[in-house]
Amino acid sequence: MVLRGENFRVERIVSMGHSTPSDRWYDQELNEWVLLLTGSAGLLFEDEDKPRVLKPGDYLSIPAHRRHRVIWTDPNKYTVWVTIHYT
Amino acid sequence: MVLRGENFRVERIVSMGHSTPSDRWYDQELNEWVLLLTGSAGLLFEDEDKPRVLKPGDYLSIPAHRRHRVIWTDPNKYTVWVTIHYT
Numbered sequence A, B: 001m002v003l004r005g006e007n008f009r010v011e012r013i014v015s016m017g018h019s020t021p022s023d024r025w026y027d028q029e030l031n032e033w034v035l036l037l038t039g040s041a042g043l044l045f046e047d048e049d050k051p052r053v054l055k056p057g058d059y060l061s062i063p064a065h066r067r068h069r070v071i072w073t074d075p076n077k078y079t080v081w082v083t084i085h086y087t
Helices: none
Strands: A008-015 A032-038 A039-043 A053-055 A060-064 A066-073 A078-087 B008-015 B029-040 B042-045 B053-054 B059-062 B069-071 B081-086
Touching: A053 A060, B053 B059
Parallel strands: none
Antiparallel strands: A008 A078, A032 A060, A032 A078, A039 A053, A039 A066, B008 B081, B029 B059, B029 B081, B042 B053, B042 B069
């Protein structure tokens, strides 16, 4: 946790070669905004055909309950995310 | 503006060779959290002797009314910031 506000929290997350297990979707109570700092990742929404590919500086919004999963992150280096969860 | 929440807003700011005029301090009504994405910068608080040097991935908090200014940003490439202003 790097910051907590009244209606939001900011976190820094590091992953390498991570993916969500293929039978699971994230289904979150809160809205989320994610920014990719280093590395790269593929994020798939259940309601889309192709994953969104994120490179450093890319960001996207994941409204509460929009089901998604991380298909891949860079296998060779750290992928660093900054996330904001908010109501 | 890349995101607006109930009590916060997120912005992406690009600067090159920018600095705050040397007789001016930023004195803000809102709390601010800044993250440097690319480039580099020196941020001086009025109540400190030396500037904080920010490199990619570095972040810091600037409480409301803590006077500060940007002493320098990288003269040769874009410095990209993500800021969160919040109550």
